Amino acid sequence: MKNPAHDDPHPPAAYEPQAGLSSVDNALQLLHLIGERRALRVAEAAEALGVARSTAHRLLTALRRQSFVMQDKPNGVYRPGRALLEIGLAAIGRVDIRHAARPVLERLSEQTQETASLLLLEGDSVRFIDCVEGSRAVRVATRTGIVLPAHCTAGGKAILAALPSSDLGRRYPTRRLDTRTPHSISTWGELESELNEIRGAGYAVNFGEGETSISAVGMAIYDLIGYPLAAIAVAVPRSRLETPEQARALAPLVVQAQASMREALNETA
Numbered sequence: 001m002k003n004p005a006h007d008d009p010h011p012p013a014a015y016e017p018q019a020g021l022s023s024v025d026n027a028l029q030l031l032h033l034i035g036e037r038r039a040l041r042v043a044e045a046a047e048a049l050g051v052a053r054s055t056a057h058r059l060l061t062a063l064r065r066q067s068f069v070m071q072d073k074p075n076g077v078y079r080p081g082r083a084l085l086e087i088g089l090a091a092i093g094r095v096d097i098r099h100a101a102r103p104v105l106e107r108l109s110e111q112t113q114e115t116a117s118l119l120l121l122e123g124d125s126v127r128f129i130d131c132v133e134g135s136r137a138v139r140v141a142t143r144t145g146i147v148l149p150a151h152c153t154a155g156g157k158a159i160l161a162a163l164p165s166s167d168l169g170r171r172y173p174t175r176r177l178d179t180r181t182p183h184s185i186s187t188w189g190e191l192e193s194e195l196n197e198i199r200g201a202g203y204a205v206n207f208g209e210g211e212t213s214i215s216a217v218g219m220a221i222y223d224l225i226g227y228p229l230a231a232i233a234v235a236v237p238r239s240r241l242e243t244p245e246q247a248r249a250l251a252p253l254v255v256q257a258q259a260s261m262r263e264a265l266n267e268t269a
Contacts, residue, residue: 023059026051027059027062030045030049030056030060030069031063031068034068034078034079035080038225039077039078039079040060040079041077041078042057042078045078063078063081064081067081067083067170068080068081070164070166070167071166079164080227097120097230098118101130101221101232102132104116104232104260104264105131105132105257107257107260108132108232108257109132109133109134109234110135112134112234112236112250112253113134113136114139114140114234114235114236114240115132115139115140115143115234115236116131116132116232116233116235116257117132117235118130118230118231118232119155119156119159119230119231119232119233120229120230121150121228121230123171124171124172125147125149125150126147126148126155126156126159126231127146127147128144128146128148130144131143138239139237140214140235140237148180148210151177151184151185152178152179152180152185152206152210153209153210153216153218154203154204154205154206154217155204155218155219156231157194157198158198158203158219158220158231158233159220159229159231161204162228175188177191180209180210181209181210182212183207183209202251202255203217203218203247203254203255204217204218205217205244206218207238208238212238213237213238214235214237215235215237215238215242215247216233216234216236216241217234217236217251218232218234219233219255219257219258221258221262221265222262223265224265232257232261233254234250
């Protein structure tokens, strides 16, 4: 992907405080600052805008309510939020992500002889946006276009485990979890426990949680600023993937695919 700044004949100028700007102008400038610095304190925002700290705090609070910015903890620094990141993802286009991921999925499917998938996080669900079917006679069929609860899939759980805690909480305000099968995680406590295990292991596993006959191993894919919006996963008939030991044997190939995906995204940036 080309750098838009190289193609735009009128790139945005560096921000300089101006008297008389409206709240909308200041809010938009704060989004520019958040995008550039990745972390912003109230005092820094006030100084950059040339306004009182109370005004900067009010603007940042409004942006946080709409998920354009987020805080890891109360009174902490402000960082790019889910809405801002998803708008950025939409701007570069899902087709570009699919294009970058396709060779990775094909190689992963060839290595494992199983079905490899690319998933995107949408709220508290994941959407399968591309799949390469495995070569075995008994295999998981393509799942492109399917939407499932994130906590019922390996890729979805991998993304959830990588989210900042504040963003995870906003996606599940009631802490209520829908179940798809008898094996689905059904309580918030169970989910938190499993997400901690995923953070330690580096990958997630699903044993018949989204569909009783399908198991999977998945890992989060990070965007260029380190935010998890996608995942790559290998889906296997449950008869061939029933134990944690079998999942551990498959995980190194998913780790390789994750690294290849990161390189592909860096090359297209």
